[in-house]
Amino acid sequence: MAYEGLSLLEFQRRYNSQEACLQAIAEARWPRGFICPHCQHNDGYRLSKRRAIQCTLCRRQTSITAGTLFHKSKTPLISWFWLIFLMSQDKGGISTKRAAALLDLHYSTAWFMMHKLREAMAVRQNGHLLSGLVEIDEAHLGGKAKGKRAGGTNKKQVCVVVERLNRQAGDAVLIVLPDRSGEALKTAVASVLEPMTHIRTDGLPKNSMLHGLAAKLNMDTIGKNYDEQGALENVDRVISLLRRFLMGTYHQYCSRAHLQRFLNEFAFRFNRRYKWSELFDRTLSAAALCPPVQYAAIS
Numbered sequence: 001m002a003y004e005g006l007s008l009l010e011f012q013r014r015y016n017s018q019e020a021c022l023q024a025i026a027e028a029r030w031p032r033g034f035i036c037p038h039c040q041h042n043d044g045y046r047l048s049k050r051r052a053i054q055c056t057l058c059r060r061q062t063s064i065t066a067g068t069l070f071h072k073s074k075t076p077l078i079s080w081f082w083l084i085f086l087m088s089q090d091k092g093g094i095s096t097k098r099a100a101a102l103l104d105l106h107y108s109t110a111w112f113m114m115h116k117l118r119e120a121m122a123v124r125q126n127g128h129l130l131s132g133l134v135e136i137d138e139a140h141l142g143g144k145a146k147g148k149r150a151g152g153t154n155k156k157q158v159c160v161v162v163e164r165l166n167r168q169a170g171d172a173v174l175i176v177l178p179d180r181s182g183e184a185l186k187t188a189v190a191s192v193l194e195p196m197t198h199i200r201t202d203g204l205p206k207n208s209m210l211h212g213l214a215a216k217l218n219m220d221t222i223g224k225n226y227d228e229q230g231a232l233e234n235v236d237r238v239i240s241l242l243r244r245f246l247m248g249t250y251h252q253y254c255s256r257a258h259l260q261r262f263l264n265e266f267a268f269r270f271n272r273r274y275k276w277s278e279l280f281d282r283t284l285s286a287a288a289l290c291p292p293v294q295y296a297a298i299s
């Protein structure tokens with residue numbers, strides 16, 4: 001899909017300096033204008049030599065990047081902005097290797113920055129519940145172990161829940177399951193649905209675990225034999241898009257936590273696919289409003 005919002009030249013023109021990036025972060029953080037965190041006064045001015053805004057009333061200084069994802073980052077903000085731009089270019093995202101090469105960053109630097117951004121996307125989506133009619137299925141991601149690892153598989157179970165609106169897909173939520181049990185599936189599904197949601201899934205025995213949930217949330221359609229063609233077409237489509245995305249960006253031996261962050265990135269983009277032109281602004285705003293992510297949390 002073409003990026004209609006911001007052309008490469010326009011992007012380069014707009015965010016060509018540290019100062020321009022700081023200004024954009026400040027605007028994303030305080031969309032209705034600066035509010036002093038110390039005295040709640042609503043007026044301040046930029047200090048030209050520092051990354052800070054000074055309150056006109058209590059005169060205390062507030063760092064623009066402190067308390068955001070960019071807190072104490074040694075990477076120039078321009079590189080951060082380019083990375084956000086690259087990550088919001090294409091449905092398929094961008095691989096760490098490619099991003100690192102394009103931005104002249106060490107692989108590990110790019111890797112951490114990208115995972116931090118995925119974390120910000122996850123924070124933005126937390127608590128987002130699906131409703132109406134949803135389709136549910138499981139995907140088994142990651143390939144069989146190769147070479148020395150032969151003997152086991154490294155597949156991870158992922159629960160995919162997609163809203164169905166007049167046969168079209170609405171929003172999606174994707175969760176890595178801790179194990180293959182029906183109980184894990186039930187817990188995952190229950191955590192992302194509004195009460196009274198109707199659910200649709202295939203007739204696998206494990207899905208009978210969802211029956212208990214159905215009674216609780218007033219769902220009445222489980223186990224029904226759908227004659228309608230494409231009864232699970234939306235969840236099928238999301239899973240195939242997901243596989244394509246992971247093929248280009250994700251390393252199959254990644255831990256469960258890493259995979260969840262990839263799923264968050266995928267869902268963040270998928271759920272904003274009709275607002276593609278705003279994707280850069282939305283990702284920047286997710287980063288500006290996300291508390292700092294510690295190194296240890298993602299390593």
Ligand SMILES: [Zn+2]
Nearest residue numbers: 036039055058
């Ligand atoms: Zn103040």
